[in-house]
Amino acid sequence: MSPQTALEALAGRRLPVSGWPWRSLGYVLATLHAALLAAALLAVPAVPWWMVLAAGPFPAPTVALLIVLGFVLVVALGPLIAVPVAATSRWRLAIVDRRPAGHARRMPGGGGVAGWLRARYADPAAWREAGYACLLATVMPAASVAALCTLFLSYIFLASPVTIALMGSSGGYVALFSWRASTVPQSVPFFFAGLVLLVLWSYLVTLVAGADAAVTRSLLFGGGPEERLRAELTEVAASRARLAGAFEAERRRIERDLHDGAQQKLVALTMQLGLARLDLPPGPAAHAVTAAHEQARQLMADLRDLIHGIQPQVLTELGLPAALSELADQAPVPVTVYSGLTGRLPGQAENTAYFAAAEALTNVAKHSGASSASVTARAAGGILVLEVRDDGRGGADPATGSGLTGLADRVAVAGGRMLLSSPPGGPTVLRVEIPCKNTSS
């Protein structure tokens, strides 16, 4: 397997002829730019320290005060300064680290600027980023500069024969310690030294970039494995919700397409067949057209059921209370619907609640032996609560039927929870709570 990071690449035997030294060079150059950015930003809160160094001498208490003041300013502004620094460094990391970078910790949304600031200062990751910015502005560039100097030296040596030839007899020379070369033949050892230096440089620069990247990764991408796992879980939950939302939108689109396209055409076709049937004299042709008409009508009914199964139009058009009433109408046992809902709710909340009610009423009909059931829906405090209650024999267990498990999954995707109470002898109460915000009231 090819190496994923600069440090892994160090172990490869073909490092000097691989692309890694050059990637590392790119990284090192980027480090210097990022360091400049970090230093420029940190120079602002560090002004008291500059005063101590440049504008002194001050009396000792003043020096102490300025040092403390600088410290306070750096700490106070660090988490903010770290935002652009960390962002550029995460991007930079991709040059020498092919592992998936993951995501930086997501800030909890909402709350405006004040909320963001509160969250930012409370986040341990922000403080690590601030520490990283300090490190980047001070220590980290040193190694990068050393790596660049080595490359420059290697270039001087490699180029020495050409340099000397170009200088001719003007008295110029290339020197290493007390060893001088002032003619082309004398410069040949320098050339080979340059080659050796270049090979050594390839290891040095890869090591520098690798170490830098390792520090960057560990400071910018979560601390312990537990924290990283938690961040990943948050991200997974968010992406699951996004997927479910996309799925929802897609279902609505398919429903609309089928309704506006295939269904309309099929109704028109069936009508044409019906007309043709009327015009034909009795005979085999009339018989065939009658059969075709009948099949088209059957297909119309099938298509209508299919579309309804994909996304009930009544839910899309009229909202949850009407859709629940329709569900109740179709149930084989009498179902009473109590709805305290006003206005429409977000699509995902409506769909999830509808699905929950449909599943629950199916279970009522199939397993409960109930003689009646009720569905209650209300929204309060940003939570949609749906309760389906029956007077059946109880004993429903999510472990025995996949329907309830699937329902719990679906509710969880919407960020809600499902509660089931079904003691032997009944009654069974299924309660679903889904977070939602009223879009209109």
Place this chain on the structure above:
Amino acid sequence: MQEHKQLAPVIRVVLAEDGVLLREGLAGLLQRFGFHVVASAGDAAGLHAAVAEHEPDLVVTDIRMPPSFTDEGLRAAVDLRRTRPGLAVAVLSQYVQHAYAADLLDSGDGRGVGYLLKDRVADIEEFIAALRRVCSGATVVDPQVISQLLRRRRDPLAALSAREQEVLAFIASGHSNAAIARTLVVSEAAVGKHVGNIFAKLRLPQADDTNRRVLAVLAYLRGEAYSRG
């Protein structure tokens, strides 16, 4: 074809349906049965304009139309009935929605109005017959709506006998007592007795017969709206 010759003058129709294919098909169908389609529209605004311009006898409109693709056609139909009480209106619904049917029957005095499933246009003779009944002032609710209502064994319905439920289904489809008697092969007097029982059991007020027939249908459509709202 001799049927439509009896109908003079010709019924002038404004048609509203956003699907071009279906709109053309419907127009052809109506012409074929002797209706005169004076204008057709693709949305509610077009429908209002066409009605204002042509003052038709009958409006046939789809419920779901642009721009929001929800109930534009229904709202347009209810508006039209408010401003033109004599205008017969038939709306075509993609699926059974009792709230829609109740809204529509509520408009005006519930006469000369029809709530039909779109699929009904495939049963051509039945569809045309329903439109003619609407034009002659009857209230027509799609048989499927009625059968769904009758399937539910609850509220006022429970008080009706099986025969009375059957008779109510015919009333809702806009049939006269005589027509019901013919279909059920009973005397018209027997039908009249059933109808009287239905009115009594639904506690419908004393009023003229047509109005009570509409109220009987509304009672069912509403039965749910009240207990569930």
